[in-house]
Amino acid sequence: NAGVTQTPKFQVLKTGQSMTLQCAQDMNHNSMYWYRQDPGMGLRLIYYSASEGTTDKGEVPNGYNVSRLNKREFSLRLESAAPSQTSVYFCASRPWNGGYGYTFGSGTRLTVV
Amino acid sequence: ELKVEQNPLFLSMQEGKNYTIYCNYSTTSDRLYWYRQDPGKSLESLFVLLSNGAVKQEGRLMASLDTKARLSTLHITAAVHDLSATYFCAVDNNNDMRFGAGTRLTVKP
8 A cells, every 4th residue: 555656755966957756655546746845935846737737827837847647646846946946845646626735755865956 | 015014033932831822914815724844854744724714733833813813823822842842823825835934843741
């Protein structure tokens, strides 16, 4: 019963490099989300996918792209990493009716130098 | 735009004492959530409050919701060290959820 699986757990990038954060859920949830967490700012929504085949911008989408590959998988791509993207990234999912809130992945700690 | 404000942001408590964390939000919403995060870990769901007047309790934690005042409270009774963590409230915003900045709770002996 894996829930939401994120990879990698840690990553260090140089400014300008690109990378993709992977997220997969095995709970048959319709909606998936990417948040970033910075000290003192809570969690801020980057992008979300309300259902397979759709994606929408959140509060802080600049510098990111997403792909909802299928119902299980939702990836986040940084095309040209910047130090301002140093953060902890969380993927989350929930059922179509909201259910009891999000199930979160374990997070990816990204440092851009 | 939905804003979610928590206070206090930092809370240092002695074991055995009671305290309340407040969560205010700016627009109408019918669901409010509380999460707990331990250092270096992910977020864990504590409570979901689905209607005005809803009250949920688990151990030493009790959450309540007043949708008219757009206010939720998380009350801690007789705090113990194991409750040390960061607590977040979050509010449904159409298709997603918006979070408060979090309250870092430290319980000292």
